[in-house]
Amino acid sequence: MLPYGRHAVDQDDIDAVVDVLKNQLLTQGTAVPAFESALCKYTQANYALAVNSGTSGLHVACLAAGVGPSDLVWTVPNSFVASANCARYCGADVDFVDIDPLTRNISVECLKIKLANCRKFPKALIVVHFAGVSCEMQTIAALMKKHNIVLIEDAAHALGATYQDKPVGSCHFSDMTVLSFHPVKSITSAEGGAITTNNKGFIERLTLFAKHGITREPSSLEDKDQGAWYYEQQELGYNYRMSDLHGALGLSQLNKLNTFIQHRREKAGAYLSALRALPIKLPSEDALATSAWHLFMIELIKHDRKQVFNALRDRGLGVNVHYIPIHRQPYYQKLGFEHGDFPNAEHFYQGAITLPLFPTMTEIEQQYVIDTLIDVLQ
Structure with missing residues (x-):
């Protein structure tokens, strides 16, 4: 995985x-x-x-x-x-x-x-x-x-x-x-x-x-x-x-942080270029040179997130979701927060999927992520 x-x-x-x-x-x-x-x-x-x-x-x-x-x-x-x-x-x-x-x-x-x-x-x-x-x-x-x-x-x-x-x-x-x-x-x-x-x-x-x-x-x-x-x-x-x-x-x-960040930015740039034509919302390219790119998050527009998530996992991609809005956690619901309180965060959560991205990720590994995502969405 x-x-x-x-x-x-x-x-x-x-x-x-x-x-x-x-x-x-x-x-x-x-x-x-x-x-x-x-x-x-x-x-x-x-x-x-x-x-x-x-x-x-x-x-x-x-x-x-x-x-x-x-x-x-x-x-x-x-x-x-x-x-x-x-x-x-x-x-x-x-x-x-x-x-x-x-x-x-x-x-x-x-x-x-x-x-x-x-x-x-x-x-x-x-x-x-x-x-x-x-x-x-x-x-x-x-x-x-x-x-x-x-x-x-x-x-x-x-x-x-x-x-x-x-x-x-x-x-x-x-x-x-x-x-x-x-x-x-x-x-x-x-x-x-x-x-x-x-x-x-x-x-x-x-x-x-x-x-x-x-x-x-x-x-x-x-x-x-x-x-x-x-x-x-x-x-x-x-x-x-x-x-x-x-x-x-x-x-x-x-001592290696700058190198790590440069690798993350290169991989983020590769994703932005390769995934632009898909029916998904990508992170803003404006942040390409300033973000630390801890996560690369896409938002699905018309696909069912659960189906896509499971299909990617089934093909060996350890995708994740960041994050379940805090106010929707049971603990915070008990404090009085309700679904719908913060619609922008909830809308983002509904379609969010985190793709693999880390400094030592190889070109072959990233291309597999790209090809697999394209195949699943098509």
């Missing part, structure tokens, strides 16, 4: 992990700080904190933003559930903003309408760079600044993408950006994530919540008269640390 995504690990990656196993501390050593420093250099952000998953990153970003039980957080419905669950972990309420049918990202017009008609402004907005394409961050940032709303980028799909010639993760228009290093993402640390920010106060809060709520920083201690062993728990935090094994793999992978 040809999967929709696959990690690419070479001998350099293996050697980096083995070096930690043989010669370094397995956790709280030097590999994770080196990875964080490299992430700052790549994204052009001032600070980075590596954690054990993108979900953990979203959670501590909400905590650092001050999200709590009396607050409201907005995000989009076409994402993995973690984009909304992170607010629920903090006890906050969640609402959604519908998507733009063309970009599949948050609709700026829907956001403007929701802001104009809401009775309670959200504490934070979490925008999702769907499939690797950046949202319209400059416009969104201006709207958030007007209402003093913390802006968090869920860039789990988008490491390696750019917006206005700046790397996604630079936080040029946001307060924090959350990254994911799951095996099918732009780079992998097996499991892992990170948060970037340019705000010193946020990085201090992020670090505190990700490490048990404990600090050893002398300037932050309430009791400054103890010895070098002394630490204080100042918040109810979590053990979201990344191990040095994961950090070493992430650092080695980061």
